[in-house]
Amino acid sequence: MNLKQLADLLGLSQTTISRALNGYPEVSEHTRRKVIEAAQRHGYKPNSNARKLATGKAGSIGYVLPVGRNVDLDPHFVEFLSGLGEHALTHEIDLSLTPAPIERESEAYRRIAASRSVDGLYLSSMRNDDQRIALVRELGIPFLAHGRAYKPADGYAFLDIDNEGAFHDAARLLLQLGHQRLAFINGDTEFTFALHRLGGVQRAMAEHGLPAGALKHHSAAMNEDSGYRLAMALYDGTKADTRPTGLLSASMFTTLGIFRALNQLGISVPGDVSVITHDDVFPFLKPESFSVPLTTTRSSIRAAGARTCERLINIISGAEADPVQEIWPVELVVRASTGPAPTAAAKPGRRESALAAE
Amino acid sequence: MNLKQLADLLGLSQTTISRALNGYPEVSEHTRRKVIEAAQRHGYKPNSNARKLATGKAGSIGYVLPVGRNVDLDPHFVEFLSGLGEHALTHEIDLSLTPAPIERESEAYRRIAASRSVDGLYLSSMRNDDQRIALVRELGIPFLAHGRAYKPADGYAFLDIDNEGAFHDAARLLLQLGHQRLAFINGDTEFTFALHRLGGVQRAMAEHGLPAGALKHHSAAMNEDSGYRLAMALYDGTKADTRPTGLLSASMFTTLGIFRALNQLGISVPGDVSVITHDDVFPFLKPESFSVPLTTTRSSIRAAGARTCERLINIISGAEADPVQEIWPVELVVRASTGPAPTAAAKPGRRESALAAE
Numbered sequence: 223m224n225l226k227q228l229a230d231l232l233g234l235s236q237t238t239i240s241r242a243l244n245g246y247p248e249v250s251e252h253t254r255r256k257v258i259e260a261a262q263r264h265g266y267k268p269n270s271n272a273r274k275l276a277t278g279k280a281g282s283i284g285y286v287l288p289v290g291r292n293v294d295l296d297p298h299f300v301e302f303l304s305g306l307g308e309h310a311l312t313h314e315i316d317l318s319l320t321p322a323p324i325e326r327e328s329e330a331y332r333r334i335a336a337s338r339s340v341d342g343l344y345l346s347s348m349r350n351d352d353q354r355i356a357l358v359r360e361l362g363i364p365f366l367a368h369g370r371a372y373k374p375a376d377g378y379a380f381l382d383i384d385n386e387g388a389f390h391d392a393a394r395l396l397l398q399l400g401h402q403r404l405a406f407i408n409g410d411t412e413f414t415f416a417l418h419r420l421g422g423v424q425r426a427m428a429e430h431g432l433p434a435g436a437l438k439h440h441s442a443a444m445n446e447d448s449g450y451r452l453a454m455a456l457y458d459g460t461k462a463d464t465r466p467t468g469l470l471s472a473s474m475f476t477t478l479g480i481f482r483a484l485n486q487l488g489i490s491v492p493g494d495v496s497v498i499t500h501d502d503v504f505p506f507l508k509p510e511s512f513s514v515p516l517t518t519t520r521s522s523i524r525a526a527g528a529r530t531c532e533r534l535i536n537i538i539s540g541a542e543a544d545p546v547q548e549i550w551p552v553e554l555v556v557r558a559s560t561g562p563a564p565t566a567a568a569k570p571g572r573r574e575s576a577l578a579a580e
Numbered sequence: 581m582n583l584k585q586l587a588d589l590l591g592l593s594q595t596t597i598s599r600a601l602n603g604y605p606e607v608s609e610h611t612r613r614k615v616i617e618a619a620q621r622h623g624y625k626p627n628s629n630a631r632k633l634a635t636g637k638a639g640s641i642g643y644v645l646p647v648g649r650n651v652d653l654d655p656h657f658v659e660f661l662s663g664l665g666e667h668a669l670t671h672e673i674d675l676s677l678t679p680a681p682i683e684r685e686s687e688a689y690r691r692i693a694a695s696r697s698v699d700g701l702y703l704s705s706m707r708n709d710d711q712r713i714a715l716v717r718e719l720g721i722p723f724l725a726h727g728r729a730y731k732p733a734d735g736y737a738f739l740d741i742d743n744e745g746a747f748h749d750a751a752r753l754l755l756q757l758g759h760q761r762l763a764f765i766n767g768d769t770e771f772t773f774a775l776h777r778l779g780g781v782q783r784a785m786a787e788h789g790l791p792a793g794a795l796k797h798h799s800a801a802m803n804e805d806s807g808y809r810l811a812m813a814l815y816d817g818t819k820a821d822t823r824p825t826g827l828l829s830a831s832m833f834t835t836l837g838i839f840r841a842l843n844q845l846g847i848s849v850p851g852d853v854s855v856i857t858h859d860d861v862f863p864f865l866k867p868e869s870f871s872v873p874l875t876t877t878r879s880s881i882r883a884a885g886a887r888t889c890e891r892l893i894n895i896i897s898g899a900e901a902d903p904v905q906e907i908w909p910v911e912l913v914v915r916a917s918t919g920p921a922p923t924a925a926a927k928p929g930r931r932e933s934a935l936a937a938e
Binding site for chain 2: 281282287289290295296297299300301303304307308310311314316317318319320321322323333337339444445446447450475478479482485486505506507508511512513
């Protein structure tokens, strides 16, 4: 009996079976016992037949790892990789990383195709008009995109989250709370996810009759430095009645820097400014761990890694013959960093006189 | 002309040459020009002959990627990988990751050996009495350890930082500043680096005539949650004249949690407590980015990744025939989170009466 047969027998996914046998905490004790008993009864040995599930010959899936000037692999990657590794494990599949600078990545894809060293590969950090989709298709390598081009053509498989919807809902909440002046410290708009997020914010503003120009928008790499620098640019020396009271942030790291700037300037969250952040569900930095627990748009990038591996195996084996364009909805989780817009009458007036007195 | 010849000609390392040609910011404009001119003059084309440098046949180096219950790959890994990828790029070498749960890792190493899918591999997260060294040696796979077993035997190659010396120096600074009550929120002492760090702190204390029991020591995974939880355990409800005034922390993420706890408890840094943290030089979270810039023990884990790749290639090619045990010194960088111990006379007295009045 192989993994698939055991999964079919129990009506569980192969991933659940494997996690149960490997003692993952996500699987309930009840399910774990059921799986272990069935595995013993039917003589299933983990991994003994697993390799057969993937019809690929290399036993490996590939990724071109961006390195070089101005490229920082970041903590998002390690979480994605954790999820991918968890699933790859259940199929005894390796992950082959080919380092390449952005400007020579097509060379790397050609080399991978020529060497036949992988059965398929995934693309990530998708760009507005991503050239890699046509390239890997031309090279005949089975692939899945994590993310998508801005206007995705038919016929290629991707897994993405609904970045547009997520940031639409986040901006709408701020507007519903009475915030009229919004700012967005976005990721790099070279990438599609950042463009989608910007589109979502603009749609919510249009629905509330606000012009697109009413948004203060900054685009930068998602890290503490950028968050600090751009929040200082937005808030240092500004008056309470003109500065943005609703602030959207692209990542937890960006928000670390935003909080440092706001603390330094004596601007309180959510009294003066409401903040909403995208949360990729890092185990090492949680929204509850900020001085004010963060309201977030939430989607696990680890789960996306596992699903990317699962679908890529299906694409390689032919189980996903017609390319699927899968988009995950994103939750909006309200915590303490959002509140009503400060009333124009009371606070800004007081602030101005305080400033005038200095 | 190949990369090595060009490097020899210019008296630069192969990594520097490659970085110069790839436009890395670490290389000065002067060096970059010199390299580009020499490359043009001698007809060197990046990567055209690079593969020949590694005599391995697979063109790939391996790593067994820990996955499963209670294993969180963390941001340290992504930084190490960035450095490794940068160097691998200069030799057109891929990195093959084989996911495995800790309890079945020996199986993974055997599978790698049997498949001959890599030319060599590196070990990481080294443990006190690490069984993998004997295993990979028995399997005949060329390898390099990043880190080492607690009492390293002769005859295997490793790259490590001087964790013992780093934390000795950090603890000594606190003692020199008059701190008598020290605490250490360490990494998991299952791993050698944490044991070495503990040993360094204890040595400094012994040199100052303090018993080992005077150290409050906690061991945990290095993340924000642990830092918060353990700092709360150390400081919540304690009096100023009994609690630790000198605090050592294993990582930047741990220290994020420590600062959250101390802020919540109204304990100031460095007025009430001095803090020293180990800094792996993450680009996404810097010691200057804390509300109080952090005093740190500093060593770039990205540089360690690049050097691991460089040496592993040398080991595979035979250029490093006798195993080298390389240990990097660690800098102690003083910033604002350390200061003199609070004087026993003034502050604690005030505090106690304040508490008594409540």
